[in-house]
Amino acid sequence: MDAKEGQSDLVLILDYGSQYTHLITRRIRSLSVFSLCISGTAQLKTITDYNPRVVILSGGPHSVHTADSPSFPEGFAEWAESNGVHVLGICYGLQLIVQRLGGEVRVGEKQEYGRMEIKVEKNSGLFGTKRLGDRQTVWMSHGDEVVRLPEGFEVVARSQQGTVAAVESRGRRFYGLQYHPEVTHSPEGMETLRYFLFDICGVTAGWKMENVMDEEIKVIKGTVGSEDHVICALSGGVDSTVAATLVHKAIGERLHCVFVDNGLLRYKEQERVMETFERDLHLPVTCVDATEQFLSKLKGVEDPEVKRKIIGKEFICIFDAFAHDLEKKLGKKPAYLVQGTLYPDVIESCPPPGSGRSHSHTIKSHHNVGGLPKDMKLKLIEPLKLLFKDEVRQLGKILDVPEGFLKRHPFPGPGLAVRVLGDITKDNALDILRQVDEIFIQSIKDAGLYDTIWQAFAVFLPVRSVGVQGDQRTHSHVVALRAVTSQDGMTADWYQFDHKFLDHVSRKICNSVRGVNRVVLDITSKPPSTIEWE
């Protein structure tokens, strides 16, 4: 994908490890400006190759006084100044600019965390029509503070405690905010980003999903050419479906999809998903029923990681067989494989020191990509790799993927295998879980809550509890219910259902699912838990 995606200028974000960095990218994209995030310690050539119009230095958990604190490369400031590139430092990013350009940052006496008030001390484009003396609430989180500015810089706002809150050097085109404009706790932060990008930097906005789609189709056509064939494994999830629909639009019948029923799917999943593929999306899909193959390999396996590995391996075997069959039919090997990899999966980040992860190139390992064999001959096509989940949904809408499908909750690749704790083949666990899950999800839909919740599901626990049903003692299974809200699955809060709703679901489950006599609710956020139980 070209850096000038959809005719927009590029805003490049150098990531110094703030938990809000990806939010900056998303905020800027929401202003129709294309934005990418790379490691804060990237080499100068990497940065200049992107040819950005604006560079933003993110916040981070570091102090500029620490010996190994990450920083931008030698020559970066000079390159920006001589090429008319505007630079904005946020929090740690501001402190880096000040320190590297000859000012002074010291360990703060008055640390500022949380909501603070700042006061405008000088009219600046950063605050639009805000005048001298105007105040606004912002979100701060810093220990160090700026005490002396580099040449050509001026303070434009201070916090209620008198620390430097915003600076600018119009001549050198450097700007800095000691607070986080990207978080909603800074109510006017979005306005400041808007003023900065459009009024100060004059960026061109053209990041629209329609443009992204046209651009991607062009790229896919160019990559695949007019002869080659492409295969795609559809999971029934939003990402692989949107990726396949896009590739289908680009190369038509030369796309061949496979949907694997591994016996770990939800209630009536195969029928529901195949119907959408065929009836609504007209995608050519081969459905492979591999239930026996998967379940026999998983029999007796309790370790979650071993389960995941077995599933990944079996999946690849089926995939290979599919490619082989196609080769026989077409007389040539398919050359490409479509993956629905998203931006959060490939994003580079700069982790905090001591985290044991390298500074320069930490790329989160991806569930799908991680399972592919090293000697795989197929070349990858990842048309969504620069998009966030909500952007994929927007793209899906333009591609006429049915709304109901786009709003489906995420479902993990290993399916119900990671929702039945321990051996999945014991105690009719998968069947019980399917019934419980269906009741829970249908009740959520009936209550109009499905779209508010990021993900909801049931978990089959490997314990029995004593109960009393119809005056009889029972010693039956326990199931847990989990529902979370989240932006991107990286962090999550447990969803606080109304008690009446929970009472209704619990009764319905115990009354209709044979073998279950207890329902519990998971009330843990992520972290410390993960969303899935295994």
Ligand code: XMP
């Ligand atoms: P965790 O459990 O790590 O999950 O908090 C975060 C999100 O990722 C989904 N998930 C997976 N998705 N393959 C996938 O495609 C997997 O192996 C996998 N494991 C977890 C999970 O459902 C949640 O949305």
